[in-house]
Amino acid sequence: MPRTIKTNGTKTYPISLQLSGLESVKTGSKAQEANLKDKYHLKHLTLQWHGGGINVDDEDDDEDTEDVAEQVLESLQPHTNLQELTIRGYEGSAFPDWMQGSSSLPSLVTLTLDGCCNCTRFPTIAQLPSLKFLSVRKMYDVKRLTSNTHGTAKFPSLELLNLWEMYGLEELFEASEGDCPRLRKVCISRCPDLKRLPCAPSLTELVLHCGHQLPDIPELASLVSLKIEGFHGVKSFSLPASAALPMLKKLEIRSCKELSSVEGPSALTTVQRLKVAGCPKLVLPRADSLRT
Structure with a gap:
């Protein structure tokens, strides 16, 4: 049941709405009947194809299916008051115009993209003001989240970024x-092909899980906690020196079964809590007393 609000003691308006089974909508004009653009009370919206991208048949990968999905999503443009948007299992290869820029979603606080496997380019959302x-999961062919822009700050309000199973992300x-x-x-x-991370001066916590290589970690002046886990085939990696991570207090290295050497931890003089677990081949200077 969608959450609702009442106005004038009589009319009821939804503030939370989930539309599932959108693969059965065959035309954009049919989707347009939902008239989401005029629903100014709507705050939370979930749009879902095929149960969120689970058990999708091969026939759904053809161009006709992609075209229809793109028309449907274009027609489901929400009101500018929307605060939370979740899109799951989207079958199109491109996102609609209303997701390209800041004017259509100025109030959006939370965005989740899950199982949009056919998309090759990330939507242009870096300038969304709110x-x-x-959170992004299973966009296999996207290589970067945003292109370089000049004169306008990227992600001015972003506080939390979660990325899963972005196998092409560099x-x-x-x-x-x-x-x-x-x-x-x-x-x-x-995100096994991720090569580098951006410099984010306010970042306090960084978690890296399951990759082919440890991405380059830049200078992160406010980083307090760093966790590296599940880099099973990696035999060695280097960590930045204290000058690049001057506030680092907590360092965890877990479940890196082939890891035998790490360069840099002895130079991280600010670290107060070091945890090493599930790394049978790793020996760190003065780390044995801290191993858990």
């Missing part, structure tokens, strides 16, 4: 001065 929480974006001024936590899992 976006605080961004970098998030190239950060310039003024970008991501509020970003405090980044969690990245199963």
